[in-house]
Amino acid sequence: MKNKKIDWDNLGFNAHETKSMYRANYTPENKWQIEGLVPYGNISLSPASTVLNYGQGIFEGTKAYQTSKERVVCFRLKDNAKRFRASSERMCIAPLPEGLFEKAVQEVVKDNLEFLPKKDQGSLYVRPIAYGEGPMLGVKASDYFTFLIYVTPVGSYFNSGLKRLNTIITDKYHRVATKSVGSAKAVGNYAGTLLPYKEITDQGYDEIIFLNSSNENIIDEARSANIFVLKDNVLKTPPLHGSILPGITRDSVIKVAKNIFNLKVYEDDVTVEELMAGDEVFFTGTAAVIAPAGSINYKNKITEFDIDFNDSMTKLIREKIIDIQHENIEDPFGWVIPLS
Numbered sequence: 299m300k301n302k303k304i305d306w307d308n309l310g311f312n313a314h315e316t317k318s319m320y321r322a323n324y325t326p327e328n329k330w331q332i333e334g335l336v337p338y339g340n341i342s343l344s345p346a347s348t349v350l351n352y353g354q355g356i357f358e359g360t361k362a363y364q365t366s367k368e369r370v371v372c373f374r375l376k377d378n379a380k381r382f383r384a385s386s387e388r389m390c391i392a393p394l395p396e397g398l399f400e401k402a403v404q405e406v407v408k409d410n411l412e413f414l415p416k417k418d419q420g421s422l423y424v425r426p427i428a429y430g431e432g433p434m435l436g437v438k439a440s441d442y443f444t445f446l447i448y449v450t451p452v453g454s455y456f457n458s459g460l461k462r463l464n465t466i467i468t469d470k471y472h473r474v475a476t477k478s479v480g481s482a483k484a485v486g487n488y489a490g491t492l493l494p495y496k497e498i499t500d501q502g503y504d505e506i507i508f509l510n511s512s513n514e515n516i517i518d519e520a521r522s523a524n525i526f527v528l529k530d531n532v533l534k535t536p537p538l539h540g541s542i543l544p545g546i547t548r549d550s551v552i553k554v555a556k557n558i559f560n561l562k563v564y565e566d567d568v569t570v571e572e573l574m575a576g577d578e579v580f581f582t583g584t585a586a587v588i589a590p591a592g593s594i595n596y597k598n599k600i601t602e603f604d605i606d607f608n609d610s611m612t613k614l615i616r617e618k619i620i621d622i623q624h625e626n627i628e629d630p631f632g633w634v635i636p637l638s
């Protein structure tokens with residue numbers, strides 16, 4: 299049932315209808331009950347469900363790749379499972395039984411292999427979600443939950459491809475409050491970025507950078523990507539202090555930079571000045587892997603990063619991670635998991 303409407307050579311970051319999705323349901327009496335693979339399609343929901351009314355929902359994002367070894371692999375799936383568990387705890391969603399997340403991702407990927415792009419076209423994006431079904435009128439955690447995984451073929455996330463991103467640091471909005479749910483992949487964290495993103499794209503920018511809400515001298519991250527600055531071959535990224543998401547690409551960059559490129563890497567507060575004075579600045583996330591910044595605007599002071607991408611450390615780190623993901627080189631970290 300290959301979807302005829304998919305333009306395989308120009309895959310963006312869009313939700314295409316695929317063959318199947320995976321479903322499990324939680325009730326207080328029966329705990330998690332596995333429904334397994336079901337046809338891809340709409341779901342029904344109580345109008346009083348806690349996800350619709352109070353944002354009791356979480357998600358994950360990972361990818362399956364066709365590799366040089368003519369097989370399909372997932373990347374650091376255990377880390378996504380761990381983060382999903384941490385997000386569910388923070389959002390009062392019943393945690394999944396151990397191992398179910400990884401098993402379910404593999405099952406749904408296997409069942410949708412016809413939607414996996416060829417190696418040079420992109421990858422299969424995997425989106426696990428969990429949410430409170432309610433119904434619940436008071437602001438309280440639901441006792442009923444759904445776990446769903448759907449997949450979709452994707453190319454590159456930023457529609458500019460590898461164009462260097464023109465970015466702006468906002469002093470108008472925060473992404474999250476420091477003691478709120480910024481380290482969880484909670485749905486509400488993204489809702490709050492929709493208007494800031496609309497405003498900056500209307501002004502011609504590609505990405506927005508948020509400051510820490512307790513200390514506006516330091517930066518947190520973008521809407522759905524962590525941020526790094528390289529200066530004199532020292533790499534720095536904000537620490538996991540609670541208001542940024544612990545990105546799996548972030549962690550991969552830290553390990554590749556330290557162990558393969560012998561860079562000094564610091565997880566420490568990054569000031570606006572440090573960011574603006576960097577030799578290279580880049581964003582990290584599953585969708586784009588690494589996207590370089592071309593410019594940063596802060597209160598109308600603009601830094602342009604002139605370095606040719608082909609000569610940059612950003613490119614070296616990016617390609618090393620992509621080579622590991624596609625098994626073009628040996629994976630020294632044990633990150634690549636073939637479909638079993």
Ligand code: PMP
Pocket residue numbers: 359519520521522523524542543544545546547548582583584585
């Ligand atoms: N920050 C936020 C807020 C995100 O949503 C994401 C995407 N998951 C990231 C950072 C990057 O995380 P990862 O590298 O695990 O995709």
